[in-house]
Amino acid sequence: MERDVYGSVYLKAAALLQTLAKLPSLEHSYEAYLALNGHRFDYLTKEAVALVRDAASGTAGVGLIGRRLRSWTVS
Structure with missing residues (x-):
């Protein structure tokens, strides 16, 4: 239990x-x-809204959601 399940803050x-x-x-x-x-x-x-809808329906998995969140990040 003392290890990260996901490899990045985005995941x-x-x-x-x-x-x-x-x-x-x-x-x-x-x-x-x-x-x-x-x-x-x-x-x-x-x-x-679309991302949350896809997450709620199960259409988008953690990997896809993480990539989308990363693509929205600004410096």
Whole structure:
């Protein structure tokens, strides 16, 4: 148990998003998690809504979600 299951902060946030997408009142917590880890984002609202919808439905897995979150990161 004392080891990371996911290899990056993006995959951890993706797993969190996937879980939280099933709890609509908490769906923005993944962004707060990444912000606390020093990451800022730039994305269109419709893209974020689609990602959360795909995460909730199971269409998007942790890998895809993590890649999408990484693509939205700005310096």
